Amino acid sequence: MENVTIRMLAERLQLSTATISKALSNSHEISEETKQRVLALAAELNYVPNPYASSLRKKSSHTIAVVIPEVADSFFAEAINGIESVAQEKGYHVLIYLTHESFGKEQAILKDFQSGRVDGVLISVTTETAAASHGLAQLVKEIPVVFFDRVCEEVTAARITTDDANAAYNATAHLIAGGCRNIGLLSASRHLSISNRRAEGFRQALTDHQLPLTDTSIVYCSNEPAENRQLLKTALHQNRYDGLIATTEKLATTVYLACEELSLVIPDDVQVIGFSNLSTARFLQPSLTTVSQPAFNMGHAAATVLFKALKSSSFPLQEQQQVIPSSLIIRNSTKAADR
Amino acid sequence: MENVTIRMLAERLQLSTATISKALSNSHEISEETKQRVLALAAELNYVPNPYASSLRKKSSHTIAVVIPEVADSFFAEAINGIESVAQEKGYHVLIYLTHESFGKEQAILKDFQSGRVDGVLISVTTETAAASHGLAQLVKEIPVVFFDRVCEEVTAARITTDDANAAYNATAHLIAGGCRNIGLLSASRHLSISNRRAEGFRQALTDHQLPLTDTSIVYCSNEPAENRQLLKTALHQNRYDGLIATTEKLATTVYLACEELSLVIPDDVQVIGFSNLSTARFLQPSLTTVSQPAFNMGHAAATVLFKALKSSSFPLQEQQQVIPSSLIIRNSTKAADR
């Protein structure tokens, strides 16, 4: 049983392939009667159009790419859900690319997009992605690109983010209200704008509360959980933090692990806040105070904006900037009372 | 700046497009010198081949599909990681399709694959997928398909699973050893073979320990967390289970939630075991005894087998059956001592 093509339908019905194609796309040039005959035969033979032939000719693939560092992370997983919900509604396909936080991989992936494989890209950059990423700047010129969460500020493009500085400020203030005087911010990257924003909010909160910012206030972590565990244990031991803000989900669990191994009690010895979307946060021992990010909404918003651009080329995509607020959910890993 | 095509390279070098194509694919028909010239110009002009033109002609897309119910689930997320690690190594692209446990969506997605969009499919079916799924049976005849975790036993195809019956048996035995006499198995589906296997192991364990299987022993849950919460609360209240086995990750957290709301203490009032890959399981309050599944390995194995079939059409894909063992990790949500 060969694959059914438009030509086979044409032969069977004694029509040209052009007529079939137009009938299937419901063109006004084709009579109602013919359309019905074509549709009936197509259904009977179970005709499924070849997407590649169509993409080649139309120069659009009805496919978008999602480029993220990691999928086993509640934030990104939920963001994918948000993206996919929009894509499925629009009949688009979603290609997922994982960078595993490697700038090299990211570059290679982006380069592939110059082929026209995808109509648009949703991306959250790696912790390594440098400011002047040529690949990104280039890509934005060629196809619609929307950054979400981890944006690259040097590149002019649509951005969907959370209020990172604010969130960090509030988290820090909450720790201070709970009595912390020596707070550590666990940062995932020196390059990432999102990290810098959070550091900014952190710094501002310290300043506003007359607390010093020392060179041990910000701890730069790696992408290796095992490495981070060691790093954290050393840092906790040496600097005797009374409060920690983990700016990624992975870091939050690593903090719990490190504290357990050092026999530090949360929140008595160290209070902890995590940036996270863990559904289990409330069941942790102790339950984790989190900066909860609207992952699904961000994915949804990013995809929605992208599809607007795909629909209308005059849509000013690059000017789109949305900041979706996160919320501080206070639980038992911190001491200050709910506000 | 137009897209660079093979024809442009050909004109610049005064060669035919055929020569360029062959040079780029390192054909023996082309002289070393010409190859170098082509490669050099391709690099200079930043030539990126159009994947759709190539797919159309070669009838292969270098793309595989992963069809799963949900991505915000540690098991599936980790499985994707395993799959992706193989795909990236082989230079393949990964399309992700989420069924959200809807059989209808699954059918629609599978139908699309008849277009030749993907070279192969990795699938974990929905809780609704009936035994006689015509779409699946059809698909397996057309392109390489590998089932992982949630297989469809009625369809002859490659399968990568865990030792579900065993795992459930051991989990049940562990609860019995801890003193449970009225154990509930929270099942995600009546259809799913994986659920039935687990139920089988559960039943066997009860029988072997002279415990009765009543019609409240197995609780069939839905896909709605809110619904399940109610269902569980009612069931816990009415049946006064002293042990529960949650056969999905989502159900495990729902159990914690329901117990909290009913003021039932785990493990004193109810002991709990979850099938899960939650990285936070050990930090839960209380830490969760889990049947931990080798998610990454299963994804890796499934993809590896699929690529073998893609490489060699004589590979007996349909006969491939791998059972990758899971392990029971005993923590504080159950009482029996470690074995």
Next chain:
DNA sequence: TTTATTTACTTAACCGATTAAGTAACACGG
């Protein structure tokens, strides 16, 4: 020296759908 073989290309068909341009057939207004 003649024939066979190899080398390094070119020509042209092809994958399957889309679409610009062309064409009969018929209707209609004047």
Next chain:
DNA sequence: CCGTGTTACTTAATCGGTTAAGTAAATAAA
């Protein structure tokens, strides 16, 4: 009755690579 439109198609080019088949020149074998 003629010109203009409209309807419902067809023809053929096209998207950008791939590849079977062909060819000219150089080389090797007989």
